[in-house]
Structures are given as structure tokens and as C-alpha cells.
Amino acid sequence: MTWDRNQMAERAAKELKDGMYVNLGIGIPTLVSNYIPDGVDVTLQSENGMLGMGPFPTDETIDADLINAGKQTITELDRTAYFDSADSFAMIRGGKINMAILGAMEVSETGDLANWMIPNKLIKGMGGAMDLVAGVGRVVVIMDHVNKKGEAKLLKSCTLPLTGKNVVDRIITNYGVFDVVKDGLKVIELADNVSRDDLAAITQANLV
């Protein structure tokens, strides 16, 4: 009934429109590239300095000088351009990237996002996430609706250190699709056989 990782990625891929420049975060967002609809041409940005990211290489074409923001080896396309990190984030900060699809630990009903740090536990750093949510035109989050203990991750307000304030536009969870609107999170779509009552028990954020 709820969506699995691939179904969430497939649903997120429907957000993509022809001609868009898109940044995909690490984890489930990376899977979105497997589901880009036919007839939709999308250019992927990798914030370490590349526009026009191609698929993973073969053993023969692997190149240590060609990696994505997750440090994975990748390939280039006929549209590819490389640039330095300042130019890459100029593009991001300047609002030229149409959409970012990112993972999250928590999202608040006002669109606050926490996805980079758990005090005293996970202190790896924010990488480019703060720049992305502050600069990109539209921020879509893919996340599980609850944590491993079954607790809500869509909250009144985030408990973890923020990545950005009022930055999330749309949330795709294993239960459905939600937009951040004036009074809370608006239910846009539900997974098959999921009811709004199901959501009530596992969602702290106000649903409208």
C-alpha cells in the first residue's frame, strides 16, 4: 500500500518538466533519474562542477576525474559542461537550477528542512544542501513518512538543526504527496489505500 523507494522516486520523477535543469541529492533522489518520463528532457547538475550528468560508467570507461557530488564515478553527455565550485554554486544560488530533489530527516509545516546534522551523533557537515535549498527555484523532498521508531518526521517545527527555513515546496513520502501552503501541509495525493485517517496518526504537522 505505501510506496517503496523506487515508487517514491518514480512519483518524484513526475515533477520533472521538459527543459528543466535539476539537482538530485544523494540517496533516493538519485534514483529519480531512472524514471524520467518519455519526451521529458532534463539536464542534471552535479554541484561539484558539472551540468549534463550521464549514467554510471562501465569498467572500461571509468574515470577518476569524473565523479558526482556523492563521489560516485559517472559519465558525461554531449551537452556536458564543467566549471569550478564557485561557478557551480553561482548557478545554484542565482536561482538558475529549476528544481532540487533532496532527502530529509525532518520537515516542518512551514517548510523548514532538517537534513544535515544530529547533534552528538551525525556531524558530517552540510555539504551543498544549505546552498541548494536557499537558491534553487523549487525544492522537492523525498523522505519516509516516519522514522525507524514510527515517529512523525513531518512536524509542527523541526527538532534538529535546520538546513533552511521556509524552503520546502513539496514533500513526497511513502504515504503520499504534500505541499507546503499557508496553514500547513496540503495533501496532494495519497498512495493506494492510504486514507487521511492513516496520516493523522503518523503526522504531527497540520494537514489541510
Added chain:
Amino acid sequence: MTWDRNQMAERAAKELKDGMYVNLGIGIPTLVSNYIPDGVDVTLQSENGMLGMGPFPTDETIDADLINAGKQTITELDRTAYFDSADSFAMIRGGKINMAILGAMEVSETGDLANWMIPNKLIKGMGGAMDLVAGVGRVVVIMDHVNKKGEAKLLKSCTLPLTGKNVVDRIITNYGVFDVVKDGLKVIELADNVSRDDLAAITQANLV
């Protein structure tokens, strides 16, 4: 007895040291490149986006895409690199250019420079002059000691709108060479048969 344009340029060329990156202004400063001493290797920057500026072209090698900051056609060298205007002034503003040799209308005894505007008369714009004097490591000015009416151009304080405040390090006029020091302009060198008494009559700035 006083120096002519070419002698001033020749004297200015002695300021150049091996390995320097230098920006030459329009007018007499451009002539300095004719007198670079043997064994001194200097790379010329043109602020419209070029490092390693070569001499003027022949009729056969002229190229509309290759001009200097004075809009004159030029040539490239084996060391040449091109870049955009922001990168060019990043280089200038960031203090990477070792020396600028510029023209002047007025210089004050505290090193203020006026060389871009005469109210109600000359309003062409400052071009890159303000960026150069604010950013370059050492600013050397080449100028006539007096104006066409015989009036001093080395002043207590400038009367014309400034290009920069406390920016000039050394002044080369047709009468000699002067450094901006704590209490005024220090006489470093005089043209043949010029005496300090000669200077007194044509210099308003304090000479030390």
C-alpha cells in the same frame, strides 16, 4: 633639460622588475612597453580580459576580437590567457597585479589621484581606473609636472573629482621622480639640470 614623453616612459620602465605582472594605462604609460630593460621579463595585463599582451599586429594579423583596454588592436603571445571582465578585475582588486603605471591630471601630496573627470567638461567615465588604483600593489603615475597654463598639478589636495584616495606610490614627471611619503612628496631623482629651486615654483605639494 626636462624629459620628453619617451624619456618619461623610459624612466618608468626602470620600475619594472623581472617576473612582474603589470597594467599600463592609456597614453604615455603605453609607451613604457617600448623600454622594458633587457633581462627583465614582464607580463602585461589588459583589463578587458587578457594576460600576456603582445605588440600591435600587422595588417595581415589584425583581429577584431583582439583588442586592449584602449580599444587598439593587439596580438597574443605564447603565455597569453584570456578571461572575462569579472575575473580580470578579481585579479586587479585581489592585489595580484604587481604594478600599474597610469596617467594623471592631478596628484596630491598624500597620494590622492584625479585622472577621470573634469566637471562640465570631460565626463567620459572612469573605466577601470578606480579599480586599478584601489587594487594594484604599486601605483606609479606618469604626468606632466604642470598643465598647459603652467599651473602646478602636484597639489596640496586635488581640485578635481578623485579616482582614489592615498593610492599613488611614485610619480614620474618631466622634471623628475617623486615618492609619496609621510610629509609630502620626496624627491627621488631630477632630470638633468633641473634644480629643487626650479621645482619650487611649479609645485604646490610639499616637497621633502
Added chain:
Amino acid sequence: MKKIYSNADDALAETLFDGMTIAVGGFGLCGIPENLITAISRTGVKNLIVASNNAGVDDFGLGELLATKQIAKMISSYVGENAEFMRQYLSGELEIEFNPQGTLAERMRAGGAGIAGFYTKTGVGTVIAEGKEHKDFNGQTHILETGLVADLALVKAWKADGFGNLIYRKTARNFNPLVATCGKICIAEVEEIVADGALIPDAIHTPSIYVHRLIKGKHEKRIEQRTVIN
């Protein structure tokens, strides 16, 4: 996704409105979007604010839009080559905002890069600093300059591919890459549109993301100061 237009008039369609701000690439007459400028002179759009390092000469480049009195204000560092400009300015028909050349370039980059403002030493103690916020860093005074965003950006490049990746040639690059970033819409005119994949990805100056529309133009490439050795 198709960015290539057949000519300058088509490429400009529905991008122009009176009172808009247009950023234009080029230094002097080098690397200017000749075809797009001429096409604008045919549209009659007026009260333009034009951000460009120079203002062309009387009958070429932005001088064409001065001749038709379509420009209300220029944001430039140097306008010395244009007699008509001086005439309109002195008669009060035209407004000018002088920016130091490096400040103008950096304002365009900042506008494109989402940098709202930046501190520079350029212009401290001059008329340029009047009315601007001053702040000391490491004992040195700086002034606050703001990012410049234009409604439309017009650039000239050497080659493009069909995606809109651009490369420039020699000093014709100048302001063009910065102008391309600071426009809400950017139109590029190029000398040649090459096959997709024909540009070297490491050598692209303006990535396709900045370019919304693209035309192949015919370029006079007039030389302003023809200087040769004999």
C-alpha cells in the same frame, strides 16, 4: 527545450517592454551582440535602462539605440567614444550612472550568482562612494555595492551548440559571460552553431543553463582603433 531561433526579431519576441533593464555584453565594439541591438532598434521599445560597459559609437552598437532615443539611462564605466551620447546627456535627455569597470563586472556576476551585495575598496573616498554603506574589514574601508539583475541579457559568443553552451573568442569574451548570468532571460547571438557534442566540455565558458534563446548572426565586427606596426 529547443533554443535556436531563426533570427534576431523572432528571438526577441515577447521579451521586450518599455522601461525594462537590459544588460548588454561587449567592450567597446568588441564582442557586442550587433544583430540583437539592431533588431531592438526596429521594435520601438523605449525608456530602456541599459547596463553595458560602453555605449557604442554614433552609428554602431548601442549608438543605434541612442540615435533612436530608446535609451533613458545607461549604467556604464566609459562612454567616451560616443558624441551623440554626450549631446543627449548634456541636454538632459539621457541619464548616466557611472560604475567603475570592475564594480560593474562584479555587480553583474553577483546579480547572476544570487549575491545581493559585496564590499569592495574600489571607489572609497570618491563620488562613487557617496550614499553607500561603508564598512571596515581588517582596518581597511570598503563600500557596499549591490548585485545587478536585468530583465533581459544580450550576449555575443563565437560558437554555441544546440543546448546553448557557449564559447567566446579572445578579448571578445569580456563582459559577455557575466551579462549572460544576470538576465532573467538571456539571448545569445553566435557566429556558428556547431553539432551537439562538438564543444570541449572543459572549455565551455557559458554553460547552457544561462542561455534561453540562441541565433546565428552575421557580424560586421567593426574595429574601433585600428592600430598596426609598420
Added chain:
Amino acid sequence: MKKIYSNADDALAETLFDGMTIAVGGFGLCGIPENLITAISRTGVKNLIVASNNAGVDDFGLGELLATKQIAKMISSYVGENAEFMRQYLSGELEIEFNPQGTLAERMRAGGAGIAGFYTKTGVGTVIAEGKEHKDFNGQTHILETGLVADLALVKAWKADGFGNLIYRKTARNFNPLVATCGKICIAEVEEIVADGALIPDAIHTPSIYVHRLIKGKHEKRIEQRTVIN
């Protein structure tokens, strides 16, 4: 004027001192100045402040300088690949200043470009904004970030000419061009030194003015996440 040195040890001579700030290029293990990092580990210089997007892995890249405890503080955006880093950080031996990746890149560019500070929306409302000046532009809140200048910059490029012009290859470019600009002295290590004039002037990424010393290195180019399609 001669910039080419015979090896990393010679190139580093008289550039190092305890407590200095060193900016280092690379993203993950991609495009890092391997030879120069290893040579620093041999010198015993200590209490280093290192500005670099990442901290290497335990036994390679900046991890080598963590193993020898030569680093007192890192300025980075992400250090997740390095267990020794975590251990030293949690035991209080090592300080970390997290900068958002784009802010770090822009701080290096600003430091090199004589921009003392700039306003960005990145980090507003987060811990990153704490203690920083806030200012509204066009109704949006921005925070002031400062330019970053290092005593020494270490970069890895693909090719250089004898003047010190550099080009980088693919995503190994990353922070390197910015790091090159923000150091008072910059040392570059490259895979190949080509004949003067052999680089295309339009395709040079780092002009020679930024590079003070140059070596040809031997590069392992270790891959961090080998990912292939089957």
C-alpha cells in the same frame, strides 16, 4: 621568473610555518594535490588551519595530515568520509568550522578577488547564521560572509605551461581554481608540463599570475566510490 621546481619538497621550501592557514583544492579525493600533501606530512609543520571542502580519507589526501596530527582546525563543508577525523573531533583534538559548500567556494573566490565580504541567503535561519550580520535586500534576509585568504594555496591541475597557466580536467577542477586565487603563495602540481604556447589561451582556467611554483607530480588518483553499470 622560473616557476618550475623539481619536486614537492623543494616547492614547499620556506613556505611553511606553524599555525598557518593552507587552502587545499579537490572534492573528495578528486583533484587533490596528493604530492604536496604527502610532502607536508614529512615536514612536521603543525597547528595548521586547513580550508578544504573535504578532509580526505583515513590514509589518503588530507587524512595523511590528520594521521600525523598536524591539523588543528578544518574549514570544510563535509567530512563524512574520515573516521580518524571524527575521532579527533569528538576527543577535542581537532576544531571544525563548517561552511556551506557554496559559501566556502565563494569565500575563497572573494578572498582572491579582493572582495572583503558578501551577502548570501545561504544559511539564513540556521546555526550558520548565528553571530553574523543580517541585512535585507529586496525584502529577503541575507547574511554577511567574509572573503577567505590563506597563507598558502595548494592545487592540482591537469596540465601547465612553463609560465604557470593551468587547465583542469572534468570534475577534478572543482575548488582548485578558487583555491589558487586565495593564497598569498600558490603551488600547483600537475600531471604534465607542456611546451609554452601549447595551451589554448581561450581554454586556460587559471592564468599564470596566480601560480608561484609548479611541479610535475605522480598521481594515484584514488577513486572513492567506484560505481559502474553492469
